[in-house]
Amino acid sequence: MAEKKSDRTRASILAAARERFGADGYERATIRAIAADAAIDPAMVMRYYGSKEKLFAAAAEFDVRLPDLRGVPREQTGEVLVRHLVERWEEDDTLRVLLRTAVTNESAAERMRQVFIGQLTPAFERAAMDEPAVRAGLIATQALGFALCRYILEFEPIVGLSTDEAVAWLGPTITRYLTAPLPSQV
Amino acid sequence: MAEKKSDRTRASILAAARERFGADGYERATIRAIAADAAIDPAMVMRYYGSKEKLFAAAAEFDVRLPDLRGVPREQTGEVLVRHLVERWEEDDTLRVLLRTAVTNESAAERMRQVFIGQLTPAFERAAMDEPAVRAGLIATQALGFALCRYILEFEPIVGLSTDEAVAWLGPTITRYLTAPLPSQV
DNA sequence: AGCATATGCCAACACTTGTTGACTTTTGCT
DNA sequence: AGCAAAAGTCAACAAGTGTTGGCATATGCT
CATH class of the missing domain: 1.10.10.60 (Homeodomain-like)
Structure with a gap:
């Protein structure tokens, strides 16, 4: 039983x-x-x-289950990360629940912060990057913005992208946020 | 009177x-x-x-008031566009109203689509770009994701960025979405 | 001053919400 | 079969919602 x-x-x-x-x-x-x-x-x-x-x-209970990025060459990290995130997003609507509610519900927003800042930052810290929190935040802006436009707001041009196209467009962006030197302050 | x-x-x-x-x-x-x-x-x-x-x-009545991008050299279009959007966002909370409500309110979502797809796409069409709608959509993902993380979810690393830093980070991304050739299909 | 109109306040409506407690039915064990 | 616990049903509650109409007050014109 x-x-x-x-x-x-x-x-x-x-x-x-x-x-x-x-x-x-x-x-x-x-x-x-x-x-x-x-x-x-x-x-x-x-x-x-x-x-x-x-x-x-x-x-709204869930886990990003970040992939192990250690073996991945620098220039492909973005692609790998984007592909993982997109696939994760497609298979499970928990993330959509979280995204839709985080906008008006503070506890959901807090969980979102935990996931995208709290889980990404230490991973980058271990890789000895400078400003890991900023890099994690920038990646979050692109990843969440993509999810917002694709799953919530349903912008047709974005909904129409295949996973591979999305990876090809977003991957280099993420890679740059991950590897580019800090912009010189003004 | x-x-x-x-x-x-x-x-x-x-x-x-x-x-x-x-x-x-x-x-x-x-x-x-x-x-x-x-x-x-x-x-x-x-x-x-x-x-x-x-x-x-x-x-929620408002207008993006896109700047005239015709005189701007290709490699700087991203910077100019990002700076305009960020400044627009800081000065006026109408956009925040729209972003927060578009997630649960269909008519707000429709207006968001009008603004980011309906206004950007024809501007790029006039510049004779290929796939103007996709490029407009991609720019929307990055712009809205930034606004989401900065003003709604309030991710500390993103809130802490100055306008200039934001422009330095996001500008090249937008420029690439604007100018890069389409990824070869897989 | 007197009056019509614009402006504002109050109380109530019909409805929906999350939540509760009492009651009935089903299940599983001896 | 008999019984206790689990599972499910029903009706109601208190609170809060958008919305409405009636009544008071202030304003501006002649």
Whole structure:
């Protein structure tokens, strides 16, 4: 009896929650709508997850799973990183949930910071780069901007790009943010 | 009597609305809160703007006012464009309103598309570029991603950049999106 | 001054939200 | 079969939302 009945409804609630949060954002995704999608009573959502805030926390739980960049030659790091991020983004809508909600929900924004600054910066620090935080931030601007335009705002020219095209365009940008010397201050 | 009493309250409502929409997003910015900020009765907001949706439309009304890029040498177009956008963004919170709400509000998203795809693409078309829409889209990813990280998510390393530093980092990226040949398809 | 109009305030409406508690049904064990 | 716990249902709550109409006040014109 590894699989109890409750586990399945628990999971279906979570799936419905991810869908709704990802499509509508935190405020407009109502408990009632999520419950309806999961074909379940709204009270069940409360019983299983305690509150909307906690349900959201469960739905937005995720990990970037950065690839190991140590063996990759300098000039290809951007490509590898972009490809990883894009593929990660396509396969899992948790990131979309996070992006859509981070804009109005402070705790989601904090998690976004943790992921993109908190996880990238130390990785670059280990590689003995100067200003690792700035480089991590710049990479975040391009990566998140791409995700925003592709998945949230749905700009047609960006939606139409294949993974390979996206990698070819964005890769060199990321590589430059990673390797270029600091601009001389003015 | 060019300046009537009602014009002032009209304006103060609009200012309060911009502030609230920009800080909280569409759903969480309530008419009551906006009215309180403007030291006015909520019913006044309705009398002057008809509905929340119409008030939002008025608050998000704006124009990028693209600079004339024709005299600028190719290699500097990115810098000029970035500097213009950053300065535009700093001076006026309408853009922040739009960015924060576009994520959950379809009509705001549509306006964002109009601005970044609809205004940039024809400008590049006139310059006889290949794939002007893709180039406009790519520029939008970097510009919006920067704005997102700087003004909405408030990533410290990005918030800390001066305008000149931002231009130095992002300029070459934009220039490349503007001038690089299309990547060979795979 | 007197009056019409513009401006503002108050209280209430209909509705939706997250959340709760009491009640019924199903499940699994002995 | 009998029973306790789990799982699910139902109706209601308190709070907050956009929105409306009626009533008071101030303003400007003659």
